[in-house]
Amino acid sequence: MGQKEAYLQQAMKSDLGQMRCRLLYWGGALEICKRKQEEIKKLERLQQDAVRFVQEPDGERLGEAYRKQIQRISEEIEQILEEKRQMDCCIARLGAEEQNFLYLRYEKGYGYEYIAMKLHMSRASCFRLGNKAVEALLEQEEKRERKENMQE
Secondary structure, three states: OOOHHHHHHHHHOOHHHHOOOHHHHHHHHHHHHHHHHHHHHHHHHHHHHHHHHOOOOOHHHHHHHHHHHHHHHHHHHHHHHHHHHHHHHHHHOHHHHHHHHHHHHHHHHOOOHHHHHHOOHHHHHHHHHHHHHHHHHHHHHHHHHHHHHHHO
């Protein structure tokens, strides 16, 4: 493994790296849910075919297996959407410029050059704004965790 890869792996283990991973997941949450919904539709068709065309008791057993898989995927979707709602609330507490940056970077997937142009700032200012937004989210997370620990 090269120095660059080692540095990136180390950076992803840091709190800032973890928050950036969460933001990437937040930005792609709706697309992930959309793909999971398509998977559910496919499983529902397979379930109907299994019950209709496969002989008893195998058809029912297969249909039940599909129902369990559909239930599991539905729970995953709910979990993803709940995490997205929590992140949305945290992001809503940030300033408008930081919110705009996070939207462009993590939901739309734009690069720093485009974001800098769009927000009328230098590329370096764009990097600073991104770091400031991620650090602000980390502070919110730490405050929430401290509050939860005090209540316990």
